[in-house]
Amino acid sequence: MYRYDNYDHQMLADRVAQFRDQTSRYLAGQLSDSEFLPLRLQNGLYVQRLAPMLRIAIPYGMLSSTQLRKLAHIADYYDKGYAHLTTRQNIQFNWPALAEVPDILAHLAEVEMHAIQTSGNCIRNTTTDQFAGVSADEVEDARAYCEIIRQWSTFHPEFAYLPRKFKIAVCGTRRDQAATQVHDIGLYIVRNDAGDIGFRVLVGGGLGRTPVIGSEICEFLPQQHLLSYLDAILRVYNREGRRDNKYKARIKILVKESGVDNFRDKVEAEWQAIKDGPMTLTQDEVERCRAFFHDPAYKDLPAQSDTLKQALSSDVMFAAWYQQNVAAHKKQGYAIVTICVKKTGFAPGDLDSAQMRFVADMADTYSFGEMRIAHTQNIVFADVEQDQLYQLWQNLKTQSLEADNLGLLNDMICCPGGDFCALANAKSIPIAESIQRRFSHEELRDIGSVSLNISGCMNACGHHHVGNIGILGVDKKGEEYYQVSLGGSADNNTALGKIVGPAFSQDEIPVVIEKIVAVYKKSREPQEAFLNTYNRIGMEPFKDALYGSKDKSRSAQGAAS
Structure with a gap:
């Protein structure tokens, strides 16, 4: 993973000192709320329902054991002993005291972490597939390009105050696990007929009040033009995006109102003026960033593990976990493990400080001291020896992290909701738990793969629009209700x-x-997944079951309620 140089360290130290001064002046009454607002947002600080919320940047979801231990320390000494994994592969603290936030940022800087541009109308954390670099079905490791984008976008003076927040995802695996098509810019790594690396570029995706799937504006963008093309897109958006209405300020609205062809033409015209300028990526620069993500010291292991085979045949609970939570690795003898942070009775995506320290220890023991945060609010150990899978699973049980429900109904994405967020119309966490308690382990297995996503408001932090089953909290005459999609x-x-x-x-x-x-x-056919069944039979059978076939008039009201 990327390591900071002297410039990075000095930049962070200066930023911490700057925000410490800004916070002191605000608390002394020398800065107004409106003056302090953009300053705190650019440092990841929100004002929530009960306390500030601090969002920590985890670039492309990669985290070292040292960094996770520091986060556990912050959870204990500056928060309430836990942290929350987000759908942008970041980590949030829900209870920091405002006066102590500069101290937290100083602690983060000690381990090459920060909260810069995790909020505000700027380019946010670039995300990618949590299996990047180790997936057996990978086109190209996306992490080097994520790092290139991170370095380009951090403190970019032209894009510090965009019309609205801006999100970029890069997918280098054939199976998209990064929700790439619902980002402001979605980049798929592809190869042309000559085998050259490039990008399929989608623009104008996003969720929230107006959910939109991104539109393709470039079928194949050569690798060397990545930054200049992104810069052209951002320039068009920064110049023409709405600033008079925040609900119409996202790039998806601009693309929709302009028309994708017209928007593409504007980007193309902007790009032609800069495409061969100083933002052109050299192969040396690409290789420099690739070097940060070299393979660890893999052993030469056999393709099959007798130890694993014995454990699978002798322990049915381990076999169930293995089937659900372990994925194929590019390197013979290794496996990818997803620790599902969705055990019934725990808020989805939450880790307490003891679990954080434990996960850090397990990463040191089993996965070269590194881990990833998935956009589904789970944790990935990318490099586990097959021989050690059973031992790892036994250890996970000691901290209630052995849930074998990855990809099943109970592995739900869930925002913090009305228990914390000032924007939420309804609570999310109690809804998640009530659903989790409704289904037995055997029922979950029988149901099979299905995504259930819960958001407490239309901002869609829980990605309810793209869940096979989506739940949205709504306000109905002052009471909490839930819309199902x-x-x-x-x-x-x-x-x-x-x-x-x-x-x-x-x-x-x-x-x-x-x-x-x-x-x-x-209704399902043999081995048919939920989404395939829904697409085959349509909505009506579900409406009939929920509202009664005779009550079509109530069902027809739909979103109006």
Whole structure:
């Protein structure tokens, strides 16, 4: 992973000192709320329902054991002993005291971390597939390009105050696990007929109030033009994006109103003026960044592990975890392990400080001291020897991290919701737990792969639009209700879910999910996944089960409630 040089360290030290002074002046009444707002946002600090929230940048989701131990220390001494994994592969603290935030930033700087540009109207953390660099189906390791984009976008003076926040995802694996198509810019790494590396560029994706799937504006962008093309897109957006209405300020609105062809033409015209200038990537620069992500000291191991084979045959619980949570690795004798942070009774995506220290220890022992955060709010050990999988699983059980529900109904994406967020219309965490408690382990296995995403408001931090089943918290005459959608997907064939009908009360939601599952199980063909069944039979059978076939008028009201 990338290591800071002297310039990076000095830059962070200066930034911490600057924000310490700004915070002191604000607390002394020398800066107004409006003056302090952009300063704190550019340092990752929000004002939530009950306390500030600090979002820590985890570039492209990569984290060392040393860094995770520092985060555990911050959780204990400056927060309430836990942290939250986000869908942008970052980590959030929900309870820091404002006066202590500069101290937290100083601690982060000690381990080459910060909170810069994790909020505000700027280019946010660039995300990628959590299996980047180790996946057996990879076109090219995306992490070097994510690092190139990070260095280009951090403190970029022209793009510090965009019309709205801006998100970029890079996918180098054939199976998209980064929700690439619902980003402001989505980049797929591809090869042309000559075998050259380039990018398929999508623009104008995003969720929130107006969910949109990104549109292709370039089929093959040569590698050397990556930054100049991104710069051209941002220049057009910065110049023409709406600033009078924050709900219409995202690039997706500009692309929609301009038309994708017209927008492409504007980008092309802007790009032609800069494409062969100083932003042209040299092969030396690409190789410099690739060198940060070299393979660790892999052993020469046999393709099959007798130790693993014995454990799988003798322990059915381990076999269930292995089947669900372990993926194929590019290197013979190794495996990719996903630690599913979604055990029933725990808020999805939350880790307490003891678990954080434990995960750091396990990473040192089993995965070269590194881990990744997935956009699904789970943790990945990228490089585990097959011989050590059983021992790792036994250790995970000691900290309630052995959940074998990866990709199943209970492995849900869930925002913090109304328990923390001032923007939320409804709580998310209790809804998640009520659903988790509704289904037994055997039922989850029988249901199979299905994504369930929960958001507490239309900002869609829980990605409800692209869940096979999506749940959105809404305000209904001062009471918390929940709107359900079906048919969403965040993979290569991205789709936006459609609302089933009128919203449900909190108490109704577990039964609603049960009925949806029952329709699926009754209608599915052998080995057919939930989304395929939904696409084949359509919405009507689910509506009938939820509202009654005779109550079409209520169902027709849909989103109006």
